[in-house]
Amino acid sequence: MKTIAFDVMGSDLGVKPAIGAAIKILTEKKDLKIILVGNQDEIQNELDCNGKAKKVADRYEIFPTTETIKMTDGILEIRRKKNSSMVKALEIVRDDKANGMVTGGSTASFIAGSHFILKEFEGVSRPGFMPTIPTVIKDKIVLLLDVGANIENDPNDLLNFAIMATAYSKSTQGISNPLVGLLNIGEEKSKGKDLQIQTYKLLEESPKINFYGNIEPREIISGDVDIIVTDGFTGNIALKSIEGMGKKLLSEIKKSVTKGFFRKLAALSLKPAFKEVAAKFDYKNHAGAILLGVQKIAFKSHGSSDLRSFHATLRMTYDAISNEIDKKLEILLKESEGV
Amino acid sequence: MKTIAFDVMGSDLGVKPAIGAAIKILTEKKDLKIILVGNQDEIQNELDCNGKAKKVADRYEIFPTTETIKMTDGILEIRRKKNSSMVKALEIVRDDKANGMVTGGSTASFIAGSHFILKEFEGVSRPGFMPTIPTVIKDKIVLLLDVGANIENDPNDLLNFAIMATAYSKSTQGISNPLVGLLNIGEEKSKGKDLQIQTYKLLEESPKINFYGNIEPREIISGDVDIIVTDGFTGNIALKSIEGMGKKLLSEIKKSVTKGFFRKLAALSLKPAFKEVAAKFDYKNHAGAILLGVQKIAFKSHGSSDLRSFHATLRMTYDAISNEIDKKLEILLKESEGV
Numbered sequence A, B: 001m002k003t004i005a006f007d008v009m010g011s012d013l014g015v016k017p018a019i020g021a022a023i024k025i026l027t028e029k030k031d032l033k034i035i036l037v038g039n040q041d042e043i044q045n046e047l048d049c050n051g052k053a054k055k056v057a058d059r060y061e062i063f064p065t066t067e068t069i070k071m072t073d074g075i076l077e078i079r080r081k082k083n084s085s086m087v088k089a090l091e092i093v094r095d096d097k098a099n100g101m102v103t104g105g106s107t108a109s110f111i112a113g114s115h116f117i118l119k120e121f122e123g124v125s126r127p128g129f130m131p132t133i134p135t136v137i138k139d140k141i142v143l144l145l146d147v148g149a150n151i152e153n154d155p156n157d158l159l160n161f162a163i164m165a166t167a168y169s170k171s172t173q174g175i176s177n178p179l180v181g182l183l184n185i186g187e188e189k190s191k192g193k194d195l196q197i198q199t200y201k202l203l204e205e206s207p208k209i210n211f212y213g214n215i216e217p218r219e220i221i222s223g224d225v226d227i228i229v230t231d232g233f234t235g236n237i238a239l240k241s242i243e244g245m246g247k248k249l250l251s252e253i254k255k256s257v258t259k260g261f262f263r264k265l266a267a268l269s270l271k272p273a274f275k276e277v278a279a280k281f282d283y284k285n286h287a288g289a290i291l292l293g294v295q296k297i298a299f300k301s302h303g304s305s306d307l308r309s310f311h312a313t314l315r316m317t318y319d320a321i322s323n324e325i326d327k328k329l330e331i332l333l334k335e336s337e338g339v
Helices: A015-029 A038-050 A054-059 A075-080 A085-094 A107-118 A155-173 A194-205 A217-222 A230-259 A261-269 A272-282 A307-322 A324-333 B015-030 B040-049 B054-057 B074-079 B084-096 B107-118 B156-171 B194-205 B217-222 B234-255 B261-269 B271-281 B307-321 B325-335
Strands: A002-007 A034-038 A060-064 A100-103 A126-133 A141-145 A178-181 A210-215 A228-229 A286-291 A297-301 B002-007 B032-038 B062-063 B098-104 B126-132 B141-143 B179-183 B210-215 B227-230 B286-294 B298-299
Touching: A002 A307, A015 A034, A015 A038, A015 A054, A015 A060, A015 B234, A034 A038, A034 A054, A034 A085, A038 A060, A054 A060, A060 A085, A060 B107, A060 B210, A085 A100, A085 A107, A085 A297, A100 A141, A100 A261, A100 B210, A107 A286, A107 A297, A126 A155, A126 A217, A126 A230, A141 A155, A141 A217, A141 A230, A141 B261, A155 A178, A155 A194, A155 A228, A155 A286, A155 A324, A155 B271, A178 A194, A178 A230, A217 A230, A217 B234, A230 A261, A230 A272, A230 B217, A230 B234, A230 B271, A261 A272, A261 B261, A272 B107, A272 B179, A286 A307, A307 A324, A324 B307, B002 B074, B002 B084, B002 B307, B015 B032, B015 B054, B015 B307, B032 B054, B032 B084, B032 B298, B054 B062, B062 B156, B074 B107, B084 B098, B084 B107, B084 B298, B098 B210, B098 B307, B107 B286, B107 B298, B126 B156, B126 B217, B141 B156, B141 B234, B156 B179, B156 B194, B156 B217, B156 B227, B156 B325, B179 B194, B179 B217, B179 B234, B194 B210, B234 B261, B234 B271, B261 B271, B286 B307, B298 B307, B307 B325
Parallel strands: A002 A034, A002 A100, A034 A060, A100 A297, A141 A228, A178 A210, A178 A228, B002 B032, B002 B098, B032 B062, B098 B298, B141 B227, B179 B210, B179 B227
Antiparallel strands: A126 A141, A126 A286, A286 A297, B126 B141, B126 B286, B286 B298
16 A cells, blocks of 8 residues: 655645545555645545545545645745644655655745755755656656756756656666756857856766756757756746746647637547647646655645646656655665765 | 848858848848848859849849858857958948848857947947747737847846837837836746846836736746846746747647548648647747847847748848837937936
8 A cells, every 4th residue: 555645735726626636546546545634624625525535535534734834935934834734744754654745835845844854865965856748759758857946056966966867767767778968058068057067077977877968948858868957947947938838839729720610620520639739748747746855755746736737746656656766766876876 | 222231151051041031031122132241152152043033133242251150169259250251241230331130150259249349239238139939919929038148147137138128129019118027937026046036126126117027937928028038048948948849849739630541631621720820939930039239230040040040030130120220229228328
């Protein structure tokens, strides 16, 4: 049995989509248990309204908490609100009462809480958020990090990201020698800010990773590499640019192909074709990011997560637990003599 | 008669697409003259091969040069290669023998050359590349700068960008009070690096611009604002992320809707619908960026420009000349008591 501690409070859309997603994944995965951490009345109320909850009632429990970390809360609140759902979810994982945790709450609080409660692997000074990004190659995803756990990073952080993501890729994707790219504004090694120029040298020299070179933002979804490292600010800009363009372009096409009767008719028969592409590049299906670098499995879902986003994040967490990512990472990082 | 000095050397695909684009726009715009700056033989050869060149032969001339700035050339070469096509094209504009110039050559050399030869407006320390980006709102574009003229910028540079782009928007687009957004990883004013936090304060306090607040990369093409300012590195990352996603997503959809006979049939009748969206978001149609901040009209086209990209850049340059952007900018910047 796998257990997820799920902080159902603190995200933009409230408890409802979180509970809906929990019941959905419990229905799908028979070897999964979820600890719903949050306000008992709100959770119970949602469970009572959910027709499918009864069928999986033996595999969820409520862990009642009295405080909530707000979206605007930061580092201080994680220390002050000791009975908040986020702190408790982190503690449940720390104490091995769950195999992983998920939250949709404040990023700043989550980063701080993970640091204080879960701790980093030895040698890792800064963990990074790592979502999986779909590429144009069938069934191939690319791991991009950091996308916002940090605002500033140094070259050593980026080398750490590369080493950790390499271990992750090996253990979850079975890629024997994953290719690592450095996100940059040009291909040449002289391109970019001092961070990129110094990082290029470190990555090039490191025997612990398989370095591809610089990769331009145009090629993020090309599938040329398995891992792309960058600082948290740049990664966040790139990720959100791609997400926004994907979403808006698909909606523009939808508008255009349904303009007028004849187009609508033709579009109808192409619906499966559009759905294929839309589903692949719908970032709601990739809404979660693991916080890579902490000793336990901890996932952040978009602050504005709806049922589908939370469900996708819970599924990713389930997969990470099934793969025992935390234990494999620990072993692989030790084998490569730390990060 | 409007005149463009066109550096036809130094871009990735050689002289051919440049000459093709020049003849195409000369055919379209009867009040345009182009000075083709570059290797005489190569240019003449392309002109001889172009069936339409004869018809517009009275409106182009060759300005022969003997040196070429290579794509890998930087700041030093612009001072050394005094008889290069890029230097000569800049000098022709400086000496008012043309109203504007276009190059597809080395960005670093172009920035340095513009600084030495064209000079900046008073008070402008760093010009910025400003492309026009299509938005989901019909006929609305957004001005994004800087997208790569600089690697690092300070808050004052970004305020300068905002003021110059405001003047540009007023004089070319007739928008009376253009809205300026600051590209950032969140909406709150506390978000981002020190650059974004300090710039937010400057923009908020400036009476010279109409500040909207932070704008996230997801909303670049929403059309919520008229101008988006950012540093050159971040702007380049965002622009290329959007471009890459747009191109790849359209190609994925094309692949998906032409899979199998029936889909192909339906897709055929939707071709105009796809073309509408593809044309709008095809960045080849927006391949040029004005170097905003120098005293003359100077455009950079992608280094990998093909005929369509060069043609789009020449058209943008023609529009800028028609609008007398350089003179209007000078006046508006003086009126607002400098930048």
